[in-house]
Every structure is written in structure tokens, then in C-alpha cells.
Amino acid sequence: MSSDNKDIPDNEVVEPVDGEVDSGETESLDVETDALTEVEALQEELAAAKDAALRAQADAINAQRRAELEIEKARKFALERFAQDILPVVDNLERALEASAGSEADGMAAVVEGVELTLKSLVDVLTKNGITPVDPHGEPFDPQVAQAMSMIENPDVEPNTVIAVMQKGYLLKERLLRPAMVMVSKAPS
Numbered sequence: 001m002s003s004d005n006k007d008i009p010d011n012e013v014v015e016p017v018d019g020e021v022d023s024g025e026t027e028s029l030d031v032e033t034d035a036l037t038e039v040e041a042l043q044e045e046l047a048a049a050k051d052a053a054l055r056a057q058a059d060a061i062n063a064q065r066r067a068e069l070e071i072e073k074a075r076k077f078a079l080e081r082f083a084q085d086i087l088p089v090v091d092n093l094e095r096a097l098e099a100s101a102g103s104e105a106d107g108m109a110a111v112v113e114g115v116e117l118t119l120k121s122l123v124d125v126l127t128k129n130g131i132t133p134v135d136p137h138g139e140p141f142d143p144q145v146a147q148a149m150s151m152i153e154n155p156d157v158e159p160n161t162v163i164a165v166m167q168k169g170y171l172l173k174e175r176l177l178r179p180a181m182v183m184v185s186k187a188p189s
Helices: 003-007 023-076 080-100 106-128
Strands: 131-134 146-153 162-167 169-172 175-178 180-186
Touching: 080 106, 080 169, 080 175, 106 131, 146 162
Parallel strands: 146 180
Antiparallel strands: 131 169, 162 180, 169 175
16 A cells, blocks of 8 residues: 555555555455465365276276186196096096905916006096005094095094005195095004
């Protein structure tokens, strides 16, 4: 304000003098304030959109990784159902060899040899594909790889030791395919 208006009381209306702010300038200040507010709001929206885009990208990467792990797992354990179906064949060949161990007839020697070779080649194929036998005979009973069929008192061995394997168990690349069926010792009563 100019020095001329010092004597004017506060309740009187004063007309603007050259150099003082008029209503047009006040409107432009309001427009600038509105523009700044709008810019701030747009910057907040931009930051939120960037955050959402980063989250979406991270979700996509995680989904891709999960899919890759599932594919790897499917490849690794694709043989599981087939292996479960073929294991009884291995069991039957082993039983045939056990049954023929007592008879050494001339005609049986060739058959026994053929069964032995068949069993060996089948076991080799299973091993090549990551299927390995579990034979816990003489080891402490482990319920992770064996199923106890019965418990027998035996003072000659430590309690809870596998004393007989009725049927071998099998692992498919460190995953239990079939538990071993075993007999376990217990302390005499």
C-alpha cells in the first residue's frame, strides 16, 4: 500500500491504486494454486501407478518361477506312476530267484540264468532313471522309509532294529516311492 492510505480506518473500503493487487491478480494466484494442487495429485497418481507396475512385474516373475519349478518337478517325477506299476515285476523276479535257489536241475540252470539277467537289466534301467532300492536290513527302524509289519523279540540285536525285510522299498530321486516292509526287533519282555 502507498503511504497516502495510512490514515484510512480499517472499516472503510479503499479503491486500489496503481501498483496494488487487484482482483484479476488474485484470480491468477488462485489458478496457480489450483495448478500446483493438480500437479501434486498427478505426481501422487504417477507414483501409485509406478508402484502398481512394479508389483505386477514382480508377480509375473514369481508366477514364471513357480511354473518353472512345477515343470522341473513334473519332469523329475514323471516316472512315479510307471515305476509303482513296474516294482511288482521286480519283486516277482526276485521271488522266482529265491524259489529256484534250492533246485539245481540241469534244465533249470538256464531258466535261472535268464531270470537273473532279466532282473539285472530291469534293475539297471530303474537305477538309470533314478529309482533306487531301500534295503534297511540290520539298520535302526526308520518310519520315513520303512513300514513295520511286525515286531519280534530278539535278545541278539538292539531293540527297534530291522531284522528282516519282507519287501524292499524304493526311492525315486530321493522321494519315497514305496516303503520297505520290515520286521523289527523288540526288547524281551
